[in-house]
Amino acid sequence: MTCRSLTYSSAQDWAAIRAWLAPRTEPDTSVEGPVREILQEVQQHGDATLVKYTQRFDCPDFQAHMLAVPQEQIEAAVQEIPAEDKRIIEEAAANIRDYHAKQQENSWFTPQSGGTILGQIVRPVDRAGLYVPGGQGGDTPLLSSLLMNAIPAQVAGVGDISLVTPPRVDGTVNPYILCTAGILGLDRVFAVGSAWAVAALAFGTETLPCVDVIAGPGNIFVATAKRLLQGQIGIDMVAGPSEIAIVADASASAERLAADMLSQAEHDPLASSILITDSQDLLQTTQQELERQLAELPRNTIARQSLSDWGACIRVPDTATGLELANRLAPEHLELCLESPWQWIDQVHHAGAVFLGHSTPEPVGDYFAGPNHVLPTIGTARFSSALSVQNFTKKTSLIATSDAYIQEHGAKIARMARLEGLEAHARSVETRYRCL
């Protein structure tokens, strides 16, 4: 069997499932020590530290002048990439931009009686930094992650966006990343990765500007650096390994279910793919399909490990119970491979993104449809949301009260202040209405 077979019908079953998944949800603090050292060193020595670590880990001949990728290299990459690939990237970018445009919020002002005005000003952050993972030696360019991180920042109106990504062994950046940056109109690209790149964005160096928000996925060193710097700068989230839960009934195809489970399993040995169904027959045929498709998959070592450690086919008595379990899992991606998926949407309470019906495979969302693929993982969909335009904006409250307002409400405010033992607060208000 490729992944475990379980059953769920009661709270007791949930306790067992939760205990099995628990180690996967615990934060990995194993590299905190070395990452703290890197952060400190970058803050003190700037570019020299970036060069030192880049030479050690990515490119032995790296020099400081190679940090900033020249605009001509970005333009050359846009020319070099096959036109058909460029068109696909442009179409995906347009879909993602349209979707995120709907998230924009406007400032608002509400005049009250007596000349008082209340309001909220929405502004983009001044500067954002985007991390794009290097992939295996730069050979698996995560251009979709660049689209998903850069476009919400652009839609928010961030004027100054810096992109960091590890250089390949020859010091260059993968042309697909550069081409995507060119398509998006990003001109500040830096060939630097890992925790030292995150530190450079947080503190600034001779070459890299400091930013207000850092977004983008990365390995444990990148994630730890972001977590340690959170508070000094804003971060999108510390995304865990990918997850998919699929609630399916007998109308689903085992071939498609297995393919969708593998789509996330191939990401990471820690990825989790879980099928939940009331059909024993579907459960068995999906297990067989997983085995068959795994044998044909290039990244099958990663996927096999992920399925064997964190994959499951779970039998439930009915679809309603299946959705109850899905809500408990609060998965990053939830597919409803059901005969009438829309009928069940009100029962979905916790999921990063929901994919409805037999013709909506998860990768449609990873790459192309428009919603963001940076989603809450490890159960955090209970209280958090996809990366959005809001990650790159902040809101400032606005209050302009009038004499009439102070006359009417000042004594109440002073009383509240004295209830808290804060006399100076009370007097601050009273100086206003006493002199009216």
Ligand SMILES: NC(=O)c1ccc[n+]([C@@H]2O[C@H](COP(=O)([O-])OP(=O)(O)OC[C@H]3O[C@@H](n4cnc5c(N)ncnc54)[C@H](O)[C@@H]3O)[C@@H](O)[C@H]2O)c1
């Ligand atoms: N959740 C999401 O949306 C999502 C999307 C894409 C990727 N990811 C995750 O992002 C990660 C990408 O990892 P990656 O390796 O491809 O790219 P990466 O850029 O995150 O990591 C590579 C960098 O780490 C450095 N590094 C290697 N060993 C190191 C060490 N011992 N100490 C410090 N730095 C070291 C490398 O030199 C390189 O600069 C994966 O874990 C993937 O699952 C998540």
Ligand SMILES: N[C@H](CO)Cc1c[nH]c[nH+]1
């Ligand atoms: N599924 C990933 C998020 O969990 C995102 C991604 C990037 N490329 C392909 N998929």
Ligand SMILES: [Zn+2]
């Ligand atoms: Zn994916």
